[in-house]
Amino acid sequence: MKQRVQTLLREKFERDVVLEKPKDRSFGHFATPIAFSLAKELRKSPMVIAEELASSFNESDVFESVDSLKGYINFKLSENFLNEYASYVIENPADFAKGKHKEKILLEFVSANPTGPLHIGHARGAVYGDTLLRLGRHLGYDITAEYYVNDAGNQIDLLGLSLQLEAQNTLFDMSVELPEKYYRGEYLTDLSKIANSEFGKDILLDSTRQKELALWAKDRVMELVVSDLKDANIEFDTFVKESSLYSDWDRVMAKMGDGIYEQDEKKWIKSTQFDDDNDRVVVREDGRPTYLAGDIVYHNKKYEQGFDHYINIWGADHHGYIARVKAAIEFLGYDSKKLEIQLSQMVSLLKDGEPFKMSKRSGNVILMSEIIEEIGSDALRFIFASKKCDTPLEFDVEELKKEDNSNPIYYIQYAHARIKTVHKKSEKSEKEISDAKLINLNADADALLFDALLLPEIVEDAFNSRQVQKLPEYLKTLSASLHKFYYDHRIIGEENETKYLKLLNIVALSLKTGLGLLGIEAKDSVYKD
RNA sequence: GCGCUUGUGGCUCAACUGGAUAGAGUAUCGGUUUUCGGCACCGACGGUUAUAGGUUCGAAUCCUAUCAGGCGCACCA
Secondary structure (H helix, E strand, O other): OHHHHHHHHHHHHOOOOOOEOOOOHHHOOEEEOHHHHHHHHHOOOHHHHHHHHHHOOOOOOOEEEEEEEOOEEEEEEOHHHHHHHHHHHHHOHHHOOOOOOOOEEEEEOOOOOOOOOOEHHHHHHHHHHHHHHHHHHHOOOEEEEEEEEOOOOHHHHHHHHHHHHHHHHHHOOOOOOOOOOOOOOHHHHHHHHHHHHHHOOHHHHOHHHHHHHHHHHHHHHHHHHHHHHHHOOOOOOEEEEHHHOHHHHHHHHHHOHHHEEEEOOEEEEOHHHHOOOOOEEEEOOOOOEOHHHHHHHHHHHHHHOOOOEEEEEEEHHHHHHHHHHHHHHHHOOOOHHHEEEEEEOOEEEEEOOEEOOOOHHHOOOOEHHHHHHHHOHHHHHHHHHOOOOOOOEEEEHHHHHOOOOOOHHHHHHHHHHHHHHHHHHOOOOHHHHHHOOOOOOOHHHHHHHHHHOOHHHHHHHHHHOOOOOHHHHHHHHHHHHHHHHHHHOOOOOOOOHHHHHHHHHHHHHHHHHHHHHOOOOOOOOOOOO
């Protein structure tokens, strides 16, 4: 819709035109402040320019009216145009809000260490990433969802140690002393039991077998992670293991040429050349590559696959890392601007206004699985998708269990279910409804129709700006319009019954499509039995 | 100390990335409907957009300084 108008205006004005939502819906459907920017060139007042431009529009199929007001030009779409678009949408529901983009994008997200189940902070990045993925794919982008598994280094050794200590403590009653740095949580108890029955006691007692134990355990933990993600409707296409990358290190290091130098028997990357605070060590004195080396090989691997664009979603605590990775990419001879890094901020939870109590089993963090048990995957996804991911977020789990309009997910599902019920009660046939023409309606119906048809713009905008919260925001607004319309107008038995039902169909489709893009299934009933 | 980031009604968040009178929900108070769905709808109250300057037709948005919070400043991952 917007694109159509934009194209028309671009042809007319021979330049790109900013189109926005008018302050007041009664002004029209779209508006542009173009007269303000022309004012300087033409040396005339914006008011005059806007008036001249507005009156230069002839009667057309698309616009019912074009008016100027205080320097803005307001466009009102014609009922005919809206009706035709509505019919197209109803006949091609699966294509609603789809796009024609073609670019290949590699989207890396979550990438939590395989040393424990996912916690609430991971969940936010996971939901954000998966929502972007769904939006992008709907728009036509060819996106690969990738998880980077940090299955090498000290943390894996620590996992082996933690598992042994846990077993010695809880399984064998040895009451050993637990060091500060060690993983905790119920999953360790579970894993130690499995290890015990699968390999015998020895692997949990013999410190020389820690490594062996760890290598086994990290794969089990990854299974936990994958299952946590699956519970939230999140799946990945590819998993890249850090441990598989180091064999390529020598080749990749050579590729960076002058970017690498030697000093104090270590190898450094000259990342200060690209705005980093310090140069970074990539190979230690003893010849072992650092974590950064793995990440460099990893990003080289990404770029060698020739995607058009790369998106990484990182926890905000990694922001110091951006400069060095981008520097490495430049040294490798690639364009670091193709790599975009989105940071996801911390989350804190409340329950009845008090800090959410962590269960004993989880150690010292709130687990993603606990929250899904508490409020369900739908509510979790919705709340995380509704907030900009780079601002800290606090929410109360009790708010998300309520069944009234303080709970947006309920409010939206209710709107959708209401429409379904009205349909069931009506005796009109599907054909009668889809044949109805949405013209000569009242202002309320016109407004609701326009709102429902706005989804494509929202999806496009939410993805392009990476601000996925625009979609939940839109769905809330659309639901409110629906509820209001429903309150103000009786539908069954009215003169406009078929028209109204078609209109409601479009609203329902918009809600359903939007929810689907959030990884949430629209419900036909909100009753709990 | 340096760097990044955030600061919007009592609370949780928006604001089309520089556009019209800064909007929703919640809380508080008042009203409508009691039916196609338990629900929902309307109104009132609430703001110097942290503070002080600057840029221009126009600033919550951009620039500078200050204040406050968060995060980072590993040869850990």
